[in-house]
Amino acid sequence: MSAPGPRRIDLNADLGEGFGVWRLGDDEALLEVVTSANVACGFHAGDPVTMRRVCRGAVAAGVSIGAQVSYRDLAGFGRRFVDVAPEELAADVLYQLAALDGIARTAGGRVSYVKPHGALYNAVVHHEAQAAAVVTAVAGYDPGLAVLGLPGSRLLQAAAEAGLPTVGEAFADRGYTPEGTLVPRGLPGAVLHEPAAVAGRAVRMVRDGTAVAVDGSVVRVDVGSVCVHGDTPGAVHLARSVRAALEAAGLVLAPFAG
Template sequence: MTPIDLNADLGEGFGRWRLTDDEQLLSVVTSANVACGFHAGDAATMRRVCELAAERGVRIGAQVSYRDLAGFGRRAMDVPPGELTAEVAYQIGALEVFARAAGSRVAYVKPHGALYNRVVHDEEQAAAVVDGVLLAGAGLPVLGLPSSRFLKTAERAGLPVVAEAFADRAYTGEGTLVPRSQEGAVIAEADAVVERSLGLACSGEVVSLSGERVPVRARSLCLHGDTPGAVGLARRVRARLESAGVRVEAFA
């Protein structure tokens, strides 16, 4: 059985405001997608999460976004490719300072929110993000939706790619995520999330919102840190996977 990586979006606060329980989630996940200041996060938060992740042996990833603090990176934006490339590299570089200071490093890159969904289909924006990763200079692996433009573009550019799945998000029949604006886009029932996690890890498929079985072959499973009861749910998911014989470990 293929091992599965558990990743979560962390560091999603700003100043005195905190959204995610970073300390507790870092005791469950194997990879941490750290907000780099464009949709959430600030210097002190980035430093704290990197230190906690390094202490616990959790892999640190740069979660890059459109520059959209007010909209939490979830609003559609049109950013010129050259500007987006520079901003992606900027975010990776900012996080790298804190990761290295903690005795670790940035190990991968994952787009967030509207940017994540945009690069599934938009080849120009996907190429701009890939160029940003290359500009940062480390040849980092990237996380994204299977068969997305983003992963295909990254692979052509020589970057390692890691397919990702979501147990708490509804899928279309084409294997893409149902937009959050649509009813049923987020799976709120904890038991359903746990069982969907097991199905994704063991059989590589998920039932779409319209009832079809959709193949979703993924090496990493995202557990959203901003949902109510996120820590308890993450613990349940990991326990269920391990009890079924699934090895939970960071991707190579």
């Protein structure tokens, strides 16, 4: 029996979050670092030109393309909860997913997974109806698409029940509550900026399956992909530091979905 090879781990970032003449983050530089790109689909950020540019860049770099779906909240960058009816939310997710996949295919790629953004990501940790709506849209479009989300979330549970592939995500640059959820933005410890600390945190998450919460307690994290936010100040340097630390720990960086 041959010995198992090095563990593979995915590194993802949110890309394409500019709009019109406004640019947010350095998509081109991050595409040289990450293995999966969560591409904004126009509801919280992004536009057709930006989506096309990022998809072309991702295909050229061999980076997996994911649809980062959101509430219809361009003004709030998708970070405000919207009490939208499940049927409407499912249609909105389907609209975003189909639009990005169409653009990705003209660039020689395709959407291979779906990840909610911002307030929707946090809502579907516990919100049964909205989690089900997201899953309904994904399964209806392509039952082979993976769903990326917070371990233990209702979203991943519903996706697994629907037969969709699921991938647990850990956040190298975000703070955790003792319950294993993300600290809301605006509260102390919500966003981490120091490269060495963020990189060390990523290695611990992958190697040990744990993270230190804001109160000092240790929480379990089931990691199939590590996220570094593209709009975090110094995002490119953070992502490079995380990748270098993961590789130094003997991990192979590779997309979780092709």
